Amino acid sequence: MSMPAIKAEATAVAIPTTSPIAAAPVVTMTPKQAPRAEKYVKMAKETAARVVPPLVVLALLMLFWELVCRRTGSTLPPPSRVFKDTKELIFDPFFDNGGIDKGLFWHLSASLQRVAYGYSIAAIVGIALGTLVGQSVWAMRGLDPLFQVLRTIPPLAWLPLSLAAFRDGQPSAIFVIFITSVWPIIINTAVGIRNIPQDYRNVAAVVQLNPLEFFSKIMIPAAAPYIFTGLRIGIGLSWLAIVAAEMLIGGVGIGFFIWDAWNSSHISEIILALFYVGIIGFVLDRLIAGVAKIVTRGTALN
Amino acid sequence: MQAYLKLDHIDKTFTRGNATTEVLKDISLTIEKGEYVSIIGHSGCGKSTLLNIVAGLTGATNGGVLLENREVNSPGPDRAVVFQNHSLLPWLTVYENVKLGVDKVFASRKTRAERDAWVMHNLNLVQMAHAKDKRPSEISGGMKQRVGIARALAMEPKVLLLDEPFGALDALTRAHLQDSVMALHQKLGNTILMITHDVDEAVLLSDRIVMMTNGPSARIGEVLEVPLARPRKRLELATNPGYLKCRQRVLEFLYERHRFVEAA
Numbered sequence: 001m002s003m004p005a006i007k008a009e010a011t012a013v014a015i016p017t018t019s020p021i022a023a024a025p026v027v028t029m030t031p032k033q034a035p036r037a038e039k040y041v042k043m044a045k046e047t048a049a050r051v052v053p054p055l056v057v058l059a060l061l062m063l064f065w066e067l068v069c070r071r072t073g074s075t076l077p078p079p080s081r082v083f084k085d086t087k088e089l090i091f092d093p094f095f096d097n098g099g100i101d102k103g104l105f106w107h108l109s110a111s112l113q114r115v116a117y118g119y120s121i122a123a124i125v126g127i128a129l130g131t132l133v134g135q136s137v138w139a140m141r142g143l144d145p146l147f148q149v150l151r152t153i154p155p156l157a158w159l160p161l162s163l164a165a166f167r168d169g170q171p172s173a174i175f176v177i178f179i180t181s182v183w184p185i186i187i188n189t190a191v192g193i194r195n196i197p198q199d200y201r202n203v204a205a206v207v208q209l210n211p212l213e214f215f216s217k218i219m220i221p222a223a224a225p226y227i228f229t230g231l232r233i234g235i236g237l238s239w240l241a242i243v244a245a246e247m248l249i250g251g252v253g254i255g256f257f258i259w260d261a262w263n264s265s266h267i268s269e270i271i272l273a274l275f276y277v278g279i280i281g282f283v284l285d286r287l288i289a290g291v292a293k294i295v296t297r298g299t300a301l302n
Numbered sequence: 303m304q305a306y307l308k309l310d311h312i313d314k315t316f317t318r319g320n321a322t323t324e325v326l327k328d329i330s331l332t333i334e335k336g337e338y339v340s341i342i343g344h345s346g347c348g349k350s351t352l353l354n355i356v357a358g359l360t361g362a363t364n365g366g367v368l369l370e371n372r373e374v375n376s377p378g379p380d381r382a383v384v385f386q387n388h389s390l391l392p393w394l395t396v397y398e399n400v401k402l403g404v405d406k407v408f409a410s411r412k413t414r415a416e417r418d419a420w421v422m423h424n425l426n427l428v429q430m431a432h433a434k435d436k437r438p439s440e441i442s443g444g445m446k447q448r449v450g451i452a453r454a455l456a457m458e459p460k461v462l463l464l465d466e467p468f469g470a471l472d473a474l475t476r477a478h479l480q481d482s483v484m485a486l487h488q489k490l491g492n493t494i495l496m497i498t499h500d501v502d503e504a505v506l507l508s509d510r511i512v513m514m515t516n517g518p519s520a521r522i523g524e525v526l527e528v529p530l531a532r533p534r535k536r537l538e539l540a541t542n543p544g545y546l547k548c549r550q551r552v553l554e555f556l557y558e559r560h561r562f563v564e565a566a
Contacts, residue, residue, distance in 0.1 A: 202385065203385075206383050
């Protein structure tokens with residue numbers, strides 16, 4: 001197999017301008033060809049245009065922070081101190097010395113697990129209740145005022161009540177996540193269901209879809225853009241709530257890690273934890289947005 | 303002769319609060335199998351309401367619809383509708399849109415492979431097989447309406463209901479699609495009930511034209527037979543005296559005797 005390739009390359013070198021068909025396979029084999037390199041340069045330029053500005057801003061902020069907090073007697077550590085203090089935590093996130101003396105990975109995964117439980121329940125209950133309220137006028141009249149009042153209650157206000165009910169930190173935290181993220185999912189789903197065009201309902205009626213098929217084949221896809229708006233707000237809220245809830249219930253979790261660090265005056269660790277919380281919140285949001293993009297392709301148009 | 307589709311003394315009254323509006327008054331009409339009947343009238347005369355009653359999407363206040371001597375009062379695939387604004391589901395491909403109805407109607411009668419072939423057969427009938435994997439947003443208005451027709455035909459309806467199917471299309475596309483529907487009717491012999499407000503369209507396509515008076519309380523004002531031989535050719539008909547006479551009759555009805563009252 002290598003023989004003809006070498007031969008073709010030879011021809012290409014000898015007479016580069018003639019017989020483009022024979023030269024074509026060679027182009028793909030040789031790594032440094034002008035058009036490809038150009039493409040890479042263009043791609044690199046586009047990436048740079050998006051990545052460089054935030055990096056510059058970040059660098060400037062770090063510099064500013066370093067300068068402000070460097071003086072002796074400053075209450076907060078500068079970035080260089082933060083890095084020096086938390087090097088071990090950064091480079092070894094997987095250690096486990098028992099109890100709550102664990103690496104950051106374990107704290108974050110414990111928090112994410114609670115969010116996963118609470119948020120999944122909220123998604124299922126929220127879409128179900130939202131469908132009911134969107135579909136039935138009487139359900140809306142009965143439930144909507146209740147929802148409008150309940151959704152204004154701050155997440156942490158539910159915590160003592162749920163602790164009293166469950167008598168355990170874990171289910172209480174999950175309940176707080178649930179109750180925080182369920183409202184936007186309910187309300188957005190209901191709006192989406194209410195906005196399903198009569199035409200789609202007529203189509204379903206003529207084809208004689210049963211209620212279950214109508215739900216899965218018409219309602220969910222038609223309301224998907226709205227539902228995902230609710231889901232995206234919900235994941236953001238649940239990540240907000242988990243940190244606060246964990247501060248109060250204790251145990252393993254990024255919220256308690258922060259509280260514990262404050263009690264031990266490890267300010268650098270707090271800053272590191274905040275950095276991780278921010279990054280993960282961002283990733284969660286992108287994740288839901290990405291799923292939404294795949295699921296709702298086509299729905300937003302037309 | 304036994305009537306195939308019978309509209310029997312249909313009244314329709316809408317009630318909102320204390321106000322009641324009588325939209326349709328005593329509509330009776332019989333349609334034979336294979337017949338192409340158009341209902342024409344000014345906008346607001348309740349002709350779309352009448353079609354919805356036949357489709358079962360709206361209930362009649364009095365009277366009812368009989369299909370092969372059996373009362374029908376809920377929607378079903380035996381009276382497939384081609385909606386004015388195509389109503390394709392935007393998240394499904396062209397193929398999946400047609401398949402939705404086919405899967406339901408032929409769930410027990412056809413195997414999966416047969417259903418697939420049947421969907422493609424119907425897309426071929428409307429010359430849309432090439433776009434089977436496209437989404438509705440990727441095809442033109444005329445193409446969407448073709449798919450809408452394929453979806454309705456694929457359910458093998460006893461009566462095909464067309465609700466101003468060409469209303470939203472430009473004149474050239476409309477003519478093209480009218481020819482297609484005419485060819486399909488010729489080939490498959492469907493019974494068709496069409497709502498329209500286009501006089502030429504009604505005369506060109508129909509065996510009979512039902513002219514509605516203005517609402518409220520719209521009635522059937524006149525029924526006109528169109529005694530033109532099929533297949534009909536658009537260009538030849540333009541100078542055909544029979545065609546012109548029919549056209550004249552409908553125009554007179556609509557613009558002299560039942561002129562559209564703006565305030566109504």
